[in-house]
Amino acid sequence: MRPEVRRMTGEAALPRQNGELVFDAPWQGRVLGMALALVEQRGLEWDDFRQRLIAAIDADPTRPYYESWTAALTDLVVDLGVAGAGEVDSRAAHVEA
Amino acid sequence: MSDEHGHDPEPLSDVERRARALEELLTEKGIVSSEFIDQVVEAYAQDIGPMNGAKVVARAWVDPEYKRRLLADGTAAIAELGFGGPEGDHIVAVENTPDVHNVVVCTLCSCYPWPVLGLPPNWYKSPPYRSRMVREPRAVLAEMGCDVPDDVEIRVWDSSAEVRYLVLPARPPGADGTSEDELAGTVTRDAMIGVAR
Numbered sequence: 001m002r003p004e005v006r007r008m009t010g011e012a013a014l015p016r017q018n019g020e021l022v023f024d025a026p027w028q029g030r031v032l033g034m035a036l037a038l039v040e041q042r043g044l045e046w047d048d049f050r051q052r053l054i055a056a057i058d059a060d061p062t063r064p065y066y067e068s069w070t071a072a073l074t075d076l077v078v079d080l081g082v083a084g085a086g087e088v089d090s091r092a093a094h095v096e097a
Numbered sequence: 098m099s100d101e102h103g104h105d106p107e108p109l110s111d112v113e114r115r116a117r118a119l120e121e122l123l124t125e126k127g128i129v130s131s132e133f134i135d136q137v138v139e140a141y142a143q144d145i146g147p148m149n150g151a152k153v154v155a156r157a158w159v160d161p162e163y164k165r166r167l168l169a170d171g172t173a174a175i176a177e178l179g180f181g182g183p184e185g186d187h188i189v190a191v192e193n194t195p196d197v198h199n200v201v202v203c204t205l206c207s208c209y210p211w212p213v214l215g216l217p218p219n220w221y222k223s224p225p226y227r228s229r230m231v232r233e234p235r236a237v238l239a240e241m242g243c244d245v246p247d248d249v250e251i252r253v254w255d256s257s258a259e260v261r262y263l264v265l266p267a268r269p270p271g272a273d274g275t276s277e278d279e280l281a282g283t284v285t286r287d288a289m290i291g292v293a294r
Binding site: 023025027029030031032033034036037038040041042064066067070073074077082083087088091092093095 | 109111112113114115116117118119120121122123126128129133134135137138211215
């Protein structure tokens with residue numbers, strides 16, 4: 001695990017159960033994987049994601065943790081110009097189960 | 098996913114839709130590949146989930162009474178250690194012995210006990226593993242680097258939505274005096290699926 005991810009503290013820290021990281025559902029793992037992969041592939045700093053995660057948590061502190069990850073990942077994707085916010089929204093509306 | 102396996106298709110939540118949309122966009126635009134995301138997730142799953150299962154196994158190795166409860170009612174014994182949740186219902190622990198080696202597969206989809214093993218590895222979900230492990234387990238295990246002696250029976254357990262299996266590996270010989278925590282550190286995810294001994 002990237003040391004800077006492991007070291008995230010405060011409200012941006014990964015949730016742990018009995019000292020270990022856990023996902024409640026597969027999509028949470030996909031979102032975590034996408035964030036790490038995007039940072040890696042674009043040569044970004046982990047902090048580029050982390051700051052957006054902190055902002056997303058601040059914006060809605062009661063939102064479940066990985067939903068904030070998803071919001072932060074959306075922000076990063078939009079800010080990098082990979083897709084527009086509207087494009088993400090409309091794609092999400094048309095995803096098939 | 099198959100209906101026979103009891104996976105009633107549930108409507109996707111908004112956040113699941115968004116996660117799916119993001120992955121589609123990132124992969125279609127060639128920013129990251131699904132395979133790379135798989136690798137990252139697998140690395141994290143390896144770091145993350147299986148430690149819960151390792152703690153269950155180590156407890157069973159040091160506490161015969163706990164082991165008895167684990168084999169009698171896996172879900173309840175696992176809950177004693179605080180592990181449970183989605184995909185954690187009806188976990189059955191199967192014990193490796195000198196005469197029997199157990200291995201777990203899900204032939205129809207990828208049923209898997211998340212609370213004790215984390216996310217399933219990619220190969221667990223692959224069609225070749227799912228089909229061949231049932232037909233020729235000894236050969237597939239050997240290909241995966243797990244040689245099971247000819248005089249050891251291999252039992253293949255097909256997971257389903259109703260029952261998920263966890264292999265209780267044999268306690269390593271000569272481990273007397275090793276602490277439970279140290280023992281837990283020796284238990285691998287693959288051993289708990291049964292593709293390692």
